[in-house]
Amino acid sequence: MAKSKPIAAKSSSGGGLAPWLGIATIIILLDQISKITINKTFRYGEDLLVTSFFNITLAYNKGAAFSFLQHAGGWQRYLFTGIGIAAAVYIVYLLKRHAGQRMFCWALALIMGGAIGNVIDRVLYGHVVDFLDFHWPTIGHFPAFNIADTAICIGAGLFILDELRRVNK
Structure with missing residues (x-):
């Protein structure tokens, strides 16, 4: 009688990588479709x-969040592209290790999808395309942003919530 091979164990947290990569891909697609539409519709x-309190506007950001380093001379494009690619690679590693931790992986998938969406802009256009413009009469305009930025912020919020939940256990 032949011995049966043991089933390969999944990561200690269980689950798989595919669903999280799927979520990141959906974010990338929504982000890029929205940016293409705005680029074709607006000057x-x-x-x-x-x-x-809300406008749609076509704005370009050569810097990072809140236009940080917007006017730095061009080198920032390569820096932020490299950071985005490195973050995506590290996130894939973390997703493999912790694929069964749902909230943590949701956070990582959203952050990765947003990061890659903005990296695509930097590679294709040399800047990030922003178009969501919120403003209040007493405060003024919040910096314009996009779906990738929104995904990154939601992912960061979920990450914080997951950590707080983990600490309280």
């Missing part, structure tokens, strides 16, 4: 008033 700087 740079053009605004469409949607509500009293």
Whole structure:
């Protein structure tokens, strides 16, 4: 009688990588489709008033969040592209190790999808395409952002929530 081979053990947390890569891919697709649509529909700087507190506008960001290093001379494009690629590679590693930790992996998948969405912009255009413009009369305009930025922020929020939940256990 032949011995049966033991079933290969999954990572200690169980689960697989595919669902999380699928979520990141959906974010990338939504982000890129929205940016292509805005680029084809608007001229740079053009605004469409949607509500009293929200515009759609075509803006370019050569820097990072809140236009950090926007006017640094061009080297920042390569720095932020490298950081985005390195972050995506590290996130794939973390997803493999912790594929069964749902909230943690949701956070990582959203962050990775957003990071890759913005890396694609930097490679294709030399800047990130932003178009969501919120503003309040007493405060003014919040810096324009996009779906990738939104995914990164939601992912960061989930990451913090997951850590707080883990600490409280």
